Amino acid sequence: MEAALADLRRTTRAAVCAECGKCTAVCPLAACGGFSARAIACQHLDEEIAGNGIGLRRCLTCGSCDLRCPQGVRFMELVRGVRELSPR
Numbered sequence: 314m315e316a317a318l319a320d321l322r323r324t325t326r327a328a329v330c331a332e333c334g335k336c337t338a339v340c341p342l343a344a345c346g347g348f349s350a351r352a353i354a355c356q357h358l359d360e361e362i363a364g365n366g367i368g369l370r371r372c373l374t375c376g377s378c379d380l381r382c383p384q385g386v387r388f389m390e391l392v393r394g395v396r397e398l399s400p401r
């Protein structure tokens with residue numbers, strides 16, 4: 314699991330997140346409150362997977378964050394990866 318998570322961080326570029334918050338600024342879920350793509354992807358990914366990916370299962374995969382990210386983090390790809398790694 315740790316190797317898969319490290320791979321996911323690398324291939325989706327989550328490992329180079331600059332924590333600028335631009336993804337959260339355009340996220341429709343964040344606008345409703347209680348959801349931070351930045352926090353989930355870049356700070357709490359381990360907990361997210363341990364917690365069954367509940368936070369990322371809420372993601373609408375609209376792609377707005379991917380378009381805005383200056384670091385090229387592929388958030389939707391990250392979401393799909395976490396969903397695959399998380400127990401159902």
Ligand code: SF4
Pocket residue numbers: 329330331332333334335336337350351354355381382383384385386
């Ligand atoms: S926009 Fe990209 S670099 Fe900025 S916090 Fe979000 S994922 Fe990280």
Ligand code: SF4
Pocket residue numbers: 336339340341342343350372373374375376377378379388389
């Ligand atoms: S893809 Fe998910 S995290 Fe990104 S802006 Fe859309 S709802 Fe928010």
